[in-house]
Amino acid sequence: MIIKKWATGLALVTAASLTLTACGRDAGGDTANAPSAPAAAIDDSPAKGEITVWAMGGEGDQLPKIGEAFQQANPEAKVTVTGVPWDDAPTKISTAIASGQTPDITLLNPDALATFVAAKGFAPVPAGLIDESGFDANAIAATKIDGTSYAVPLYVDTRTLFYRKDLAEKAGVSAPKSWDELNTFGAALKKAGAKDGLLLATGEAGFTHQVLLPYVWQAGGALTNADQTEFTLNTPQVIEGLAKYQSLVKDGVSSQTGTYEPWGSVEERLARGEIGSVVNGSWLIGPLKELLGDEFDQKIGIATVPAGPGGGVSWLSGGQLAVFADAKNPDGAWKFIRFISTPEQAAHFSELTADLPAVTAAWGVAGLDKDPAVAVFNDQLKSTATPPVIPTWAQLSSIIDGYGERLARGTVTPQDAAAGLQKDMSAVGLK
Amino acid sequence: MTIRNTRHSRWYLYIPLLIGLGLTVLPFVWMVSGAFKPQSEILSGEFTLLPENGTLRNFADLFTRVDFGSYFVNSVLVAVAVVLGNLIFCSMLGYALSKIEFPGRRALFAVVMTMLMVPTVVTFVPLFVLVTRMGLANTYGALILPFLATPLGVFIMRQFIREIPDSLIEAARLDGAGEFRIFFTIIIPLSGPALATLAILQFLSSWNEFLWPLVAAQTEDMYTLPVGIALISAGANTVNYGLLLAGATVIVLPILVLFLFLQRYFIQGISTTGLK
Structure with missing residues (x-):
C-alpha cells in the first residue's frame, strides 16, 4: 500500500x-x-x-x-x-x-x-x-x-488478512487457510452484513498491481524467469492466479469498483463493518486499536493470507x-x-x-x-x-493495474489477460 | 417604472446564478468545515456540511507540531518578492516591447511568446541544475530568482501598455522627459488594472507553487507552506485529512484577503479606463 x-x-x-x-x-x-565497482570497506x-x-x-x-x-x-x-x-x-x-x-x-x-x-x-x-x-x-x-x-x-x-471476527463468528466461519475457503468466507461475511466480503482495489492506478500480483504468486506463477531475462506471464499458473482474482468479483465477494480511497479510510470502514475483510499492512493495527478500543480483540482477526497452490505468498x-x-x-x-x-x-x-x-x-x-x-x-x-528490481517497473506496474481493472470488470478473460500482459510488458522490457 | 420592470423581469436570473455560486463555494465551505472535523467524521462517508463534534485539534496540531511559522514566513517572503519583481520587470519589458523602437524588438517578443508555450516540466530539471551551479541551492535566491520575471507577465503588460496612446508619450518626450521618467510617471500610473491583475496572478502561482520549493529547498527551514503541509499531513499509509484541510484553509486566507483588497483597485481601474 x-x-x-x-x-x-x-x-x-x-x-x-x-x-x-x-x-x-x-x-x-x-x-x-x-x-558495481567494489566499494571500499568502511572502518570502525x-x-x-x-x-x-x-x-x-x-x-x-x-x-x-x-x-x-x-x-x-x-x-x-x-x-x-x-x-x-x-x-x-x-x-x-x-x-x-x-x-x-x-x-x-x-x-x-x-x-x-x-x-x-x-x-x-x-x-x-x-x-x-x-x-x-x-x-x-x-x-x-x-x-x-x-x-x-x-x-x-x-x-x-507485508500484508495479512484483516477480518471482522464478530461477523465471521456470526456467520459460523473461521479465517480461511486456503483459496477454496476464501470465497465462501468472503460470501459469509457479506451475508453477515458487510458490504464487501473482501475489499479488492480494482481500479487504482499505482496500486491495483499490489493487490493482484500476490494471487499470481499464490498460484505458483512468476513475473519473470529466474535470471530476469524474460517475462513468464503467459503460463497456466499466472492464468490461474488472475482467474482467482477475477473469481472474487464474479462470486460477488468483492465489489467491482472496490477502492482503498480515500487513503486511510480502510481502517474506518473495517471498524464500521462496511468491509468484512481486507488484505493490508501492519499500519492498520494502531488506528484500529484507537478506533475500536477494548473491542479490538473481539472484533478484529488477523491471519496470514490464504494459500493457493503456490503457497500463501504476500506482497513485500x-x-x-x-x-x-x-x-x-x-x-x-x-x-x-x-x-x-x-x-x-x-x-x-x-x-x-x-x-x-x-x-x-x-x-x-x-x-x-x-x-x-x-x-x-x-x-x-x-x-x-517482491516485484523485480528494474528501472521499468513504474511502467510495467501500470500495465498490470490496467489489466487488474479489466479483470474485475469482466471485460477480459484470465487467458487473454495473461497473453496481453506478456505482450505489453515484453514491449516495455526488463531494462 | 421602466426600472421596476427590468428588475421585475430579471429576478429569475438569480436562480442559475445562485446555483452556480453554490457549486463554486460548496467545496470551500466543506474545506473549512472539514478543518474543524475529527478524522473519523471526515471519513465517515456521509456528507455533512457542519462538523458534528467540532474540534480545534487540527489547528492546534498545525501550529504546534511543526515549524508552521517559518513555512508561513518563507511563503510570504517568496510571494512578495516574486510579485514585486514581476510588477517591476514585466512592466519595464512590456513598455520596451510595445513603445520603444529598437532592432530585434519583434524577435525578442517572439522569444517571450515561445517561452510562454514551453511547459514548466521541460525546464524543471535544467533550471534546478542551473540554480545549483550558481550555488543557490537551498537559499531564498533559488526560490525567488527564477520567477522574478515571467513570460505571461511580460505578455499581459505589453498588451496593456500598447493601448496607451502614443501621443501621451510623445508629448512627454517633447517636454524633455527621459524614458525612466515616462515609464514611472505616465506608464505605471496608467497601468493600474494590468498591474493588479499581474499581482494577483503571480501571488497565486507563487503562493500555491509546490514542486519547485519541494525540490529547491533542501532543508525543512526553507520549506514553504504547501510543502510543509504535505509533509505533515500525508504519511506513507495514512493521510491526516483534518490537518490537511486546516492547512488548506490557512493557505487560502491570505489569497482571499489579497483579492478583496485588490478587487477595489481592479474595479476602479477598469471604470476609469472606461471613462476616457
Whole structure:
C-alpha cells in the first residue's frame, strides 16, 4: 500500500533525469562511483562531520532520535534529518540526482531503487558493511541490481488478512487457510452484513498491481524467469492466479469498483463493518486499536493470507536507506546506516515508528514476537515475494493495474489477460 | 417604472446564478468545515456540511507540531518578492516591447511568446541544475530568482501598455522627459488594472507553487507552506485529512484577503479606463 503515487511520480521524472544525468553531475563523481565497482570497506573509527538524511512521513519524524543516539557514540558527527513528503519524494530525489546536489542518505521505496540506480544516483553498499543473513532475505533481494546491493533495508511491509471476527463468528466461519475457503468466507461475511466480503482495489492506478500480483504468486506463477531475462506471464499458473482474482468479483465477494480511497479510510470502514475483510499492512493495527478500543480483540482477526497452490505468498515492500553517489560524507553515511541496522537501534526505531524491522534479530529485542497481532506478520514474512528490481517497473506496474481493472470488470478473460500482459510488458522490457 | 420592470423581469436570473455560486463555494465551505472535523467524521462517508463534534485539534496540531511559522514566513517572503519583481520587470519589458523602437524588438517578443508555450516540466530539471551551479541551492535566491520575471507577465503588460496612446508619450518626450521618467510617471500610473491583475496572478502561482520549493529547498527551514503541509499531513499509509484541510484553509486566507483588497483597485481601474 505504501506510497502509491510513487509509480506515477517516477514515470514523470525518469526521462528528464536520465537524459540530464550525464551533464548534470561533475565528472569526478562519475568516475569515483562507477556502477558495481567494489566499494571500499568502511572502518570502525568514529564517524565525523555532518550527515544529511532525507526521510519521509513518520520515519522522518522519528529518525532524529536515532541520530541523537548516533551522535552520542560518535561525538564528532552530526545527523541532520530533513522531512520530505512521501508522495512527492521521487521528484525531489530524481532532481537532486540529476543536479548532483544531494544529501548523503535517503529513505526510499524499493520499487524506485532501480530507477535511481539507472540514473547513477546511488553508491553500492561497501563490502562487509552489514551481515545480510541478519535481514529478511526478500528485503535484501530487493536491494540488489545485477548482484550489487545499492541500499540497506530499514523496515519491511507485508500484508495479512484483516477480518471482522464478530461477523465471521456470526456467520459460523473461521479465517480461511486456503483459496477454496476464501470465497465462501468472503460470501459469509457479506451475508453477515458487510458490504464487501473482501475489499479488492480494482481500479487504482499505482496500486491495483499490489493487490493482484500476490494471487499470481499464490498460484505458483512468476513475473519473470529466474535470471530476469524474460517475462513468464503467459503460463497456466499466472492464468490461474488472475482467474482467482477475477473469481472474487464474479462470486460477488468483492465489489467491482472496490477502492482503498480515500487513503486511510480502510481502517474506518473495517471498524464500521462496511468491509468484512481486507488484505493490508501492519499500519492498520494502531488506528484500529484507537478506533475500536477494548473491542479490538473481539472484533478484529488477523491471519496470514490464504494459500493457493503456490503457497500463501504476500506482497513485500518496505523502506530502504541508500547513500547518494554524490554524497559529501559517504563514510559517515554508511556508518550511520550500519548503526541503525544493529538489532538494538533497529528495535528502538521500530518502537518509535511501529514499523516492522527488516533486521530479523530486532524483532525479539523490540518484543514484537509477543504481540499476537504483530506475530501474524512475523509468520507472513516467511512467505513473501517482491516485484523485480528494474528501472521499468513504474511502467510495467501500470500495465498490470490496467489489466487488474479489466479483470474485475469482466471485460477480459484470465487467458487473454495473461497473453496481453506478456505482450505489453515484453514491449516495455526488463531494462 | 421602466426600472421596476427590468428588475421585475430579471429576478429569475438569480436562480442559475445562485446555483452556480453554490457549486463554486460548496467545496470551500466543506474545506473549512472539514478543518474543524475529527478524522473519523471526515471519513465517515456521509456528507455533512457542519462538523458534528467540532474540534480545534487540527489547528492546534498545525501550529504546534511543526515549524508552521517559518513555512508561513518563507511563503510570504517568496510571494512578495516574486510579485514585486514581476510588477517591476514585466512592466519595464512590456513598455520596451510595445513603445520603444529598437532592432530585434519583434524577435525578442517572439522569444517571450515561445517561452510562454514551453511547459514548466521541460525546464524543471535544467533550471534546478542551473540554480545549483550558481550555488543557490537551498537559499531564498533559488526560490525567488527564477520567477522574478515571467513570460505571461511580460505578455499581459505589453498588451496593456500598447493601448496607451502614443501621443501621451510623445508629448512627454517633447517636454524633455527621459524614458525612466515616462515609464514611472505616465506608464505605471496608467497601468493600474494590468498591474493588479499581474499581482494577483503571480501571488497565486507563487503562493500555491509546490514542486519547485519541494525540490529547491533542501532543508525543512526553507520549506514553504504547501510543502510543509504535505509533509505533515500525508504519511506513507495514512493521510491526516483534518490537518490537511486546516492547512488548506490557512493557505487560502491570505489569497482571499489579497483579492478583496485588490478587487477595489481592479474595479476602479477598469471604470476609469472606461471613462476616457
